[in-house]
Amino acid sequence: MSILLVQTACNTIVEESKQDANGKKKSSIVKEDSIVIQQLYTEALQNPQGYYYLDTLCNQIGARLSGSEGAQKAVVYCEKVMKNLGFDKVYLQPVKVPKWVRGNAEKAFIIAKSEKIPLKVCALGNSIGTGEKGAQAEIIEVKDFETLKQLGEEKIKGKIVFFNRSMNPAYIETFTAYGQASNQRVQGASEAAKYGAIAVIVRSMTTNLDDIPHTGTLRYQLNVPQIPAVAISTNDAEKLSKAIKNDPNTLIYLETHCQNLGEVDSYNVIGEITGTEKPEEIIVVGGHLDSWDLAQGAHDDGTGCMQSIEVLRLFKKNNIKPKRTIRAVMFMNEENGLNGGRTYAQEAKNKKEKHIVAIESDSGGFIPLGFSVDNDQGKLELMQQWIPLLEPFQLFFIKKGYGGADISPLRDQGTILIALRPDSQRYFDYHHTAIDTFDKVNPREMQMGAAAMATLIFLLDKYL
Amino acid sequence: MSILLVQTACNTIVEESKQDANGKKKSSIVKEDSIVIQQLYTEALQNPQGYYYLDTLCNQIGARLSGSEGAQKAVVYCEKVMKNLGFDKVYLQPVKVPKWVRGNAEKAFIIAKSEKIPLKVCALGNSIGTGEKGAQAEIIEVKDFETLKQLGEEKIKGKIVFFNRSMNPAYIETFTAYGQASNQRVQGASEAAKYGAIAVIVRSMTTNLDDIPHTGTLRYQLNVPQIPAVAISTNDAEKLSKAIKNDPNTLIYLETHCQNLGEVDSYNVIGEITGTEKPEEIIVVGGHLDSWDLAQGAHDDGTGCMQSIEVLRLFKKNNIKPKRTIRAVMFMNEENGLNGGRTYAQEAKNKKEKHIVAIESDSGGFIPLGFSVDNDQGKLELMQQWIPLLEPFQLFFIKKGYGGADISPLRDQGTILIALRPDSQRYFDYHHTAIDTFDKVNPREMQMGAAAMATLIFLLDKYL
Numbered sequence: 001m002s003i004l005l006v007q008t009a010c011n012t013i014v015e016e017s018k019q020d021a022n023g024k025k026k027s028s029i030v031k032e033d034s035i036v037i038q039q040l041y042t043e044a045l046q047n048p049q050g051y052y053y054l055d056t057l058c059n060q061i062g063a064r065l066s067g068s069e070g071a072q073k074a075v076v077y078c079e080k081v082m083k084n085l086g087f088d089k090v091y092l093q094p095v096k097v098p099k100w101v102r103g104n105a106e107k108a109f110i111i112a113k114s115e116k117i118p119l120k121v122c123a124l125g126n127s128i129g130t131g132e133k134g135a136q137a138e139i140i141e142v143k144d145f146e147t148l149k150q151l152g153e154e155k156i157k158g159k160i161v162f163f164n165r166s167m168n169p170a171y172i173e174t175f176t177a178y179g180q181a182s183n184q185r186v187q188g189a190s191e192a193a194k195y196g197a198i199a200v201i202v203r204s205m206t207t208n209l210d211d212i213p214h215t216g217t218l219r220y221q222l223n224v225p226q227i228p229a230v231a232i233s234t235n236d237a238e239k240l241s242k243a244i245k246n247d248p249n250t251l252i253y254l255e256t257h258c259q260n261l262g263e264v265d266s267y268n269v270i271g272e273i274t275g276t277e278k279p280e281e282i283i284v285v286g287g288h289l290d291s292w293d294l295a296q297g298a299h300d301d302g303t304g305c306m307q308s309i310e311v312l313r314l315f316k317k318n319n320i321k322p323k324r325t326i327r328a329v330m331f332m333n334e335e336n337g338l339n340g341g342r343t344y345a346q347e348a349k350n351k352k353e354k355h356i357v358a359i360e361s362d363s364g365g366f367i368p369l370g371f372s373v374d375n376d377q378g379k380l381e382l383m384q385q386w387i388p389l390l391e392p393f394q395l396f397f398i399k400k401g402y403g404g405a406d407i408s409p410l411r412d413q414g415t416i417l418i419a420l421r422p423d424s425q426r427y428f429d430y431h432h433t434a435i436d437t438f439d440k441v442n443p444r445e446m447q448m449g450a451a452a453m454a455t456l457i458f459l460l461d462k463y464l
Numbered sequence: 465m466s467i468l469l470v471q472t473a474c475n476t477i478v479e480e481s482k483q484d485a486n487g488k489k490k491s492s493i494v495k496e497d498s499i500v501i502q503q504l505y506t507e508a509l510q511n512p513q514g515y516y517y518l519d520t521l522c523n524q525i526g527a528r529l530s531g532s533e534g535a536q537k538a539v540v541y542c543e544k545v546m547k548n549l550g551f552d553k554v555y556l557q558p559v560k561v562p563k564w565v566r567g568n569a570e571k572a573f574i575i576a577k578s579e580k581i582p583l584k585v586c587a588l589g590n591s592i593g594t595g596e597k598g599a600q601a602e603i604i605e606v607k608d609f610e611t612l613k614q615l616g617e618e619k620i621k622g623k624i625v626f627f628n629r630s631m632n633p634a635y636i637e638t639f640t641a642y643g644q645a646s647n648q649r650v651q652g653a654s655e656a657a658k659y660g661a662i663a664v665i666v667r668s669m670t671t672n673l674d675d676i677p678h679t680g681t682l683r684y685q686l687n688v689p690q691i692p693a694v695a696i697s698t699n700d701a702e703k704l705s706k707a708i709k710n711d712p713n714t715l716i717y718l719e720t721h722c723q724n725l726g727e728v729d730s731y732n733v734i735g736e737i738t739g740t741e742k743p744e745e746i747i748v749v750g751g752h753l754d755s756w757d758l759a760q761g762a763h764d765d766g767t768g769c770m771q772s773i774e775v776l777r778l779f780k781k782n783n784i785k786p787k788r789t790i791r792a793v794m795f796m797n798e799e800n801g802l803n804g805g806r807t808y809a810q811e812a813k814n815k816k817e818k819h820i821v822a823i824e825s826d827s828g829g830f831i832p833l834g835f836s837v838d839n840d841q842g843k844l845e846l847m848q849q850w851i852p853l854l855e856p857f858q859l860f861f862i863k864k865g866y867g868g869a870d871i872s873p874l875r876d877q878g879t880i881l882i883a884l885r886p887d888s889q890r891y892f893d894y895h896h897t898a899i900d901t902f903d904k905v906n907p908r909e910m911q912m913g914a915a916a917m918a919t920l921i922f923l924l925d926k927y928l
Binding site for chain 1 (some may be wrong): 502505506509512532544633634636638655671733831833856857858861889891893906907909912
């Protein structure tokens with residue numbers, strides 16, 4: 001596009017009783033709210049501090065798996081940033097976390113007649129390793145647990161099981177496709193072990209065909225033998241599937257060196273602006289500070305953490321003094337345990353804190369489109385009346401749906417649970433891989449996520 | 465995010481009288497339409513042919529400036545692709561286009577006391593060159609044409625004018641910011657020449673601070689001396705501005721070798737599916753095939769062209785037989801002349817063709833959010849009734865607004881002009897630069913744009 005465009009500004013201040021994007025009349029839009037919202041967005045886009053914090057988190061600190069040195073550095077960094085910003089309180093909340101280490105690089109080969117064909121794999125989080133002896137066996141491909149059951153111990157015992165169910169690309173919301181495919185990764189090892197498998201290889205969770213294995217957590221079931229598990233890149237999943245079709249007795253060699261080293265000490269990092277009228281009522285905005293060990297955890301979930309700090313900065317910078325206490329929480333250990341979220345909720349209960357709302361950003365720092373609300377306490381309709389205030393900023397919906405993993409333990413305290421919902425098309429290009437790096441984040445998209453959450457919190461604090 | 469999500473599929477088939485994303489009742493949604501739309505999206509996402517065509521266009525052919533060898537190869541390629549797809553008619557429409565060449569690489573320096581400080585610049589399209597002798601003069605910084613007028617000939621004559629007005633990052637719609645900044649580039653040379661300037665340097669059109677100059681067209685006014693013009697990267701614009709503050713007599717040396725070589729022959733490329741009931745009524749979907757010479761023109765506008773071919777492929781693949789003729793048009797010369805669009809409209813008039821609707825995709829292959837409609841012929845409200853069918857596919861609006869440059873000459877034939885409106889946050893990261901390359905395109909985002917246009921055309925053909 002080259003020629004001058006004369007367009008109406010998308011985010012001009014809306015006025016009372018305006019039409020929405022599709023021309024329908026909307027009622028009772030408050031112009032002064034619109035002015036505040038514009039100020040939040042202007043600061044976020046003109047002075048993208050959150051993006052600069054993310055640069056440091058990703059490029060100076062990097063990977064932050066629970067219990068790692070990187071995670072501890074990230075804790076110290078977030079505390080320092082929030083203290084420098086002059087938040088009313090900044091503190092660490094102790095959390096016990098599992099310490100899992102990958103060890104030396106994984107090896108995987110198809111053992112063909114005259115050669116060893118290498119496969120791109122990485123161990124799944126929480127997996128045990130094969131150790132130096134490795135694991136060699138015939139491989140059997142399945143798409144789901146039902147097929148495992150049909151094959152039974154007779155066909156599976158002593159073999160390596162290859163879970164090769166693709167994410168369905170036809171879903172607009174890629175998390176839906178992920179939800180339909182990821183039980184292979186989370187539960188596949190134990191399900192296969194029940195029938196005597198000695199290891200599992202799981203197709204990476206992405207709709208792309210590429211060469212990057214995607215790690216992620218597995219959960220071993222109690223009283224089922226623990227067996228090693230790896231993810232394989234989608235291109236190599238295709239290659240392996242062809243090899244098995246050509247030779248059903250294909251042999252695989254796997255070698256992984258990961259280990260579970262027990263529990264260690266870590267922290268949630270918390271900063272707050274204390275409420276002026278109801279300081280005992282708390283609105284949380286958060287993300288998780290831990291990442292996988294393979295990369296910088298930029299979209300998962302560096303953006304969510306830095307956006308949460310940014311929300312409080314936007315309030316301070318614009319001199320907005322909330323009635324309630326607004327708390328930014330960087331949760332530890334979402335990836336392989338959720339201990340940060342659980343500890344936070346337990347402590348809130350112990351201290352009899354009153355959590356009104358919790359908002360989580362953990363779907364990547366992509367262009368935000370709206371919010372989904374879980375456990376809405378009958379407030380959804382009220383919130384939907386704010387849509388005309390949000391549409392000029394490209395926020396189109398507030399709907400029932402998912403809240404967030406870290407905030408989910410607050411559910412039984414009656415907290416309204418809300419997720420920021422960015423577009424999901426690019427999330428599984430990077431998720432849990434070595435390429436989830438800072439350069440994949442667009443500053444405007446990330447900052448608009450921060451401004452979107454600041455906007456919703458401003459309205460929740462004022463009208464709830 | 466790591467834990468299993470159980471979510472409602474975003475794009476399940478909607479049923480009659482359903483609630484929209486915000487819970488309001490919608491009326492008269494046609495379930496059978498929803499099924500067709502899902503089929504269009506499923507094919508686009510499961511079999512992303514358009515994205516593969518773009519790969520070839522960008523990586524095998526590359527830059528396609530009007531009159532260049534690349535442009536001619538692209539014409540041949542598009543014709544071949546559409547013939548191979550078996551469209552009912554595929555043909556070339558002759559267009560006269562200007563041939564502008566960049567020549568040898570540009571040079572630009574700040575002439576400081578003891579050294580020459582290099583600046584990252586590129587000539588603007590249609591600009592004359594300085595030739596080998598270069599141009600050396602004092603530089604004077606201005607933000608707008610009003611300041612030029614105030615300074616007058618006395619302060620400007622014999623100098624190089626530096627237009628340094630930034631794009632305003634606070635606009636959500638970045639094209640609005642572009643619209644407010646780009647007159648410096650399009651008209652700056654002639655405006656400065658009126659006061660005797662010998663050349664102009666224009667700040668690149670992006671909200672980023674980076675090292676990449678963004679080219680783009682300029683238009684010389686009649687009866688005003690033509691002077692050379694270049695774009696400068698935003699980082700170097702900041703550097704130059706500081707240098708001028710330190711020393712108001714800063715000297716600049718510029719050397720460019722671009723030339724206008726007159727008119728040459730080229731083509732619009734056209735493919736169509738002939739209508740079954742009203743073949744004489746035409747619905748156009750298009751983009752522009754020419755790009756700047758610096759890069760592959762992936763987002764500007766390879767995606768728009770390949771999406772347009774993809775729209776017809778999606779119709780054929782799903783065996784949808786439109787009542788009207790659906791025509792994919794790859795327009796030539798949008799970037800520095802619009803001769804393709806003008807010729808197309810003139811030919812339509814000459815042949816007494818009846819163009820009902822024209823849809824253009826020329827805002828990048830990013831995630832589509834809706835459509836804007838110009839010259840709506842009273843049909844906007846009807847179209848807005850289709851929103852409930854579009855929302856499951858993340859299309860949120862059909863609103864009044866911009867149509868498209870190439871299709872704009874059809875306006876006086878009563879044609880409804882529609883633009884696909886993707887999110888605009890990333891567009892000016894790449895626009896008119898050497899980094900507008902294939903790897904910047906996400907296949908899902910691009911294919912959803914194609915499916916969105918196919919969907920709208922399906923509904924327009926059925927209900928208009």
